[in-house]
Amino acid sequence: METRNRIWVGLGVAVAASTAFYLGTSAGLNGMDHGAMEMAGEGGEGGEGVTSAEAIASDAAYLGQLAFIRGHLNVGVDLYRQGEQEASATHMKHPGDELYTDLLPAMEARKASGFADQLEALAVAVNEQRSLADVEAAYAALQEAITAAESAATAANAEVLGDVILNLVRTAAAEYDIAVGEGGALENEHEYQDALGFVRIAAQMLERLDGMTENKTAVAAIRAQLDLITPIWPGLKAPTQLETPPSVIYGAAGRIEFAKANL
16 A cells, blocks of 8 residues: 555646646657557557567667567566466567567668577577576576667667657556456456566666766656656566556656656
């Protein structure tokens, strides 16, 4: 109850206004329509997809796709660490089956090295329930390969990273929205976990952003929103009742958009 009260006090009555703002300005990254993003990504499962053409043309879209891959893997490996091998395996499927495949043309256009082998190695280690040491080693190698692919986005700047962070939080809101059933009952734990992974990666991206901009006020404003919504996820395993409505996360996304406009 204390955590929920802190979230609500921090966001206050602006939630409703920010949610309306979000719904009225739901054009996504670089003008992409949010509904179209859902269809391009997961057939409506939250919206972390862009077309190959968009990822080729836009560093924000390209880095965003890599960030979504990181988000899936982040919670997947963390579940494995907690002994949840079967749940972990479900988060290894989407990055390789859809996100990575759709991203290949953009990687080729930037002459970035692929990481299909590293993706497969991690998936095999998880699916075969190998030792945690093996999984951690495969994960470390994959993260290094993703970082190398990110470095091919030579035009990335503070504004681009701000776009990526915003889209991660917007998509986390959409994923969490899928997770919440009637009356706040947990309906989809997988989407709850995906949303957590995307917020975690948004926080990591913010640290990178902090190192490339002198506008610490904007960084602090974005960080405040991430700090306020993070307690919505008390852990990887979702409670049977989700106390916070999705509008809180949508509201935070609206305020992040205002903050990043100053980058």
